[in-house]
Amino acid sequence: MDKVFFGIDIGGTATKLGAFSAEGKLLDKWEIPTDTGEHGSRIMPNIAAEIVRYADTTENVIAAGVGVPGPVRRDGYVRRCVNLGWGGFNPARDLSAQLEGVPTFAGNDANMAAMGEYWQGGGQDARSLVFITLGTGVGGGIVLDGRVVYGSAGLGGEIGHVVVNPDEPMPCNCGQYGCLDQTASATGVVRHARRVLARRTDEPSALRALDAITARDVFDAAKAGDALAYEAVDTCMGFLGKSMAMLTNIIDPDMYIIGGGVSKAGEFLIDLVRRHYEQLATLSEQRAKIALATLGNDAGIYGAAKLAMDAVRR
Amino acid sequence: MDKVFFGIDIGGTATKLGAFSAEGKLLDKWEIPTDTGEHGSRIMPNIAAEIVRYADTTENVIAAGVGVPGPVRRDGYVRRCVNLGWGGFNPARDLSAQLEGVPTFAGNDANMAAMGEYWQGGGQDARSLVFITLGTGVGGGIVLDGRVVYGSAGLGGEIGHVVVNPDEPMPCNCGQYGCLDQTASATGVVRHARRVLARRTDEPSALRALDAITARDVFDAAKAGDALAYEAVDTCMGFLGKSMAMLTNIIDPDMYIIGGGVSKAGEFLIDLVRRHYEQLATLSEQRAKIALATLGNDAGIYGAAKLAMDAVRR
Numbered sequence: 001m002d003k004v005f006f007g008i009d010i011g012g013t014a015t016k017l018g019a020f021s022a023e024g025k026l027l028d029k030w031e032i033p034t035d036t037g038e039h040g041s042r043i044m045p046n047i048a049a050e051i052v053r054y055a056d057t058t059e060n061v062i063a064a065g066v067g068v069p070g071p072v073r074r075d076g077y078v079r080r081c082v083n084l085g086w087g088g089f090n091p092a093r094d095l096s097a098q099l100e101g102v103p104t105f106a107g108n109d110a111n112m113a114a115m116g117e118y119w120q121g122g123g124q125d126a127r128s129l130v131f132i133t134l135g136t137g138v139g140g141g142i143v144l145d146g147r148v149v150y151g152s153a154g155l156g157g158e159i160g161h162v163v164v165n166p167d168e169p170m171p172c173n174c175g176q177y178g179c180l181d182q183t184a185s186a187t188g189v190v191r192h193a194r195r196v197l198a199r200r201t202d203e204p205s206a207l208r209a210l211d212a213i214t215a216r217d218v219f220d221a222a223k224a225g226d227a228l229a230y231e232a233v234d235t236c237m238g239f240l241g242k243s244m245a246m247l248t249n250i251i252d253p254d255m256y257i258i259g260g261g262v263s264k265a266g267e268f269l270i271d272l273v274r275r276h277y278e279q280l281a282t283l284s285e286q287r288a289k290i291a292l293a294t295l296g297n298d299a300g301i302y303g304a305a306k307l308a309m310d311a312v313r314r
Numbered sequence: 315m316d317k318v319f320f321g322i323d324i325g326g327t328a329t330k331l332g333a334f335s336a337e338g339k340l341l342d343k344w345e346i347p348t349d350t351g352e353h354g355s356r357i358m359p360n361i362a363a364e365i366v367r368y369a370d371t372t373e374n375v376i377a378a379g380v381g382v383p384g385p386v387r388r389d390g391y392v393r394r395c396v397n398l399g400w401g402g403f404n405p406a407r408d409l410s411a412q413l414e415g416v417p418t419f420a421g422n423d424a425n426m427a428a429m430g431e432y433w434q435g436g437g438q439d440a441r442s443l444v445f446i447t448l449g450t451g452v453g454g455g456i457v458l459d460g461r462v463v464y465g466s467a468g469l470g471g472e473i474g475h476v477v478v479n480p481d482e483p484m485p486c487n488c489g490q491y492g493c494l495d496q497t498a499s500a501t502g503v504v505r506h507a508r509r510v511l512a513r514r515t516d517e518p519s520a521l522r523a524l525d526a527i528t529a530r531d532v533f534d535a536a537k538a539g540d541a542l543a544y545e546a547v548d549t550c551m552g553f554l555g556k557s558m559a560m561l562t563n564i565i566d567p568d569m570y571i572i573g574g575g576v577s578k579a580g581e582f583l584i585d586l587v588r589r590h591y592e593q594l595a596t597l598s599e600q601r602a603k604i605a606l607a608t609l610g611n612d613a614g615i616y617g618a619a620k621l622a623m624d625a626v627r628r
Contacts, residue, residue: 071598128466153599155598156564161563166480249473249474250473252467252470253465254466283488286393
């Protein structure tokens with residue numbers, strides 16, 4: 001077989017693997033369960049076994065990249081990863097040792113997704129971008145001139161914990177009040193919708209008929225013209241636009257790429273965010289582009305593979 | 315004579331020039347007035363004349379770097395620089411043309427100062443740093459892995475316009491409310507001191523005896539134990555610490571370097587900022603170092619020279 005790169009994205013329940021050609025084409029992808037038992041000690045052996053099974057021999061593997069759901073230092077060291085049970089562990093070195101020295105590199109999963117979108121996703125035209133993923137929480141990654149911003153302790157791109165809403169009464173799990181994570185995540189959109197409904201009990205809303213509200217329900221109702229739902233999503237996306245205006249004053253990227261489950265609201269969401277962003281990003285006449293992510297859940301394996309490619313070719 | 319690099323820092327009233335050896339040693343430095351007449355059209359010819367006067371011939375000049383008080387794109391283009399009267403101008407190309415093709419590069423002045431501190435100033439031990447200059451306003455620059463973050467439109471490092479104080483009633487000149495520029499600048503410190511004095515008229519303060527209050531007065535009184543002055547500087551440096559906690563969640567630098575006139579308050583100021591920063595930077599157990607700038611007004615010429623060195627050696 002031809003030699004391949006591997007891109008791996010370790011999640012709390014499933015691990016995605018992607019085999020890429022030397023030219024960067026995704027050849028095959030599949031998932032295995034993430035076995036978090038025994039402090040996650042079986043996770044890397046399981047991945048190594050999959051790689052060898054696919055490639056027959058480690059000779060066929062040029063390099064591998066691994067995305068981890070937590071902060072990763074540039075040297076691959078993970079101080080602590082609660083979701084996987086790891087503490088004081090270097091998964092890149094561990095995998096490399098199990099693969100007879102195949103060069104292996106690791107990064108934070110959202111940073112890897114940012115790199116994936118930069119390479120073959122929504123950010124292909126950008127020289128620098130910020131990727132923001134709106135899921136249960138808000139994550140992110142920054143790519144400048146083709147390189148991921150790792151940060152000193154692996155916190156690069158943790159933009160979910162930029163403070164944007166000074167009026168937030170609930171503490172974020174990071175201890176601050178009013179983090180982007182609390183407003184632009186799926187959880188945040190639902191919380192804000194409930195608040196609007198509770199504050200304006202005299203006004204009708206399709207959301208009142210629902211037993212449990214999801215972020216998708218709120219966006220769907222807003223698109224259908226529901227005034228209270230619109231107020232909620234406009235507030236939440238306003239805070240996202242505010243965080244982006246700040247990022248423009250700090251790193252001034254060419255482009256913002258919005259991904260994650262909430263981004264399935266599509267161009268409707270992008271239009272909301274753009275309006276707020278352009279109103280607040282007052283220092284520059286040249287506004288950054290804002291676009292949807294295009295690789296979905298595969299962004300992480302793309303980015304991890306690219307990390308490995310760049311590292312062995314540099 | 316031996317061949318030299320030039321580092322130039324153009325200010326609204328004076329332009330600093332530095333001649334550096336090929337090894338990066340500052341050999342000579344001097345200033346000339348900045349002639350902003352005729353839309354700043356004499357600024358670059360005056361600089362070119364100084365360089366030729368010093369070096370005898372352009373053959374002796376390896377390369378030159380220029381710091382400009384406004385946003386500069388990576389290609390050297392300046393869309394507008396109000397202080398110098400420029401619009402749609404590329405000072406690097408212009409100077410290069412006047413110096414018979416000597417390679418010339420330009421960047422924002424605060425970004426150049428950041429690079430100077432990174433190279434030979436307070437940030438020599440850092441791999442990545444954020445430089446924050448507290449003067450009449452608040453400026454800044456970011457250096458990651460030895461490279462300045464220019465940004466798409468030249469706004470990289472404009473951290474004076476990160477919003478930190480949601481209770482600020484006055485608009486910033488950028489149109490937002492509560493920018494770091496409004497709180498941590500000399501102007502901001504004085505404004506906050508006046509507010510504290512006006513709010514607590516029943517309490518004594520050494521500041522009440524002064525006709526005009528300066529930021530230095532406020533820091534001096536705070537150091538001497540004046541409770542109201544201390545409250546003012548603690549508030550202002552608290553917002554600076556907050557902005558740094560945000561920056562740690564975005565780019566997570568190894569180090570913060572604080573410069574500018576206000577930073578003459580020294581370790582007293584650093585201690586205040588550090589306390590707030592460490593309280594708010596909750597995501598990481600590994601805190602960034604915080605230190606004073608050491609190059610003073612020369613940081614810009616150092617950084618501009620380094621920009622030119624790196625560019626011709628890459």
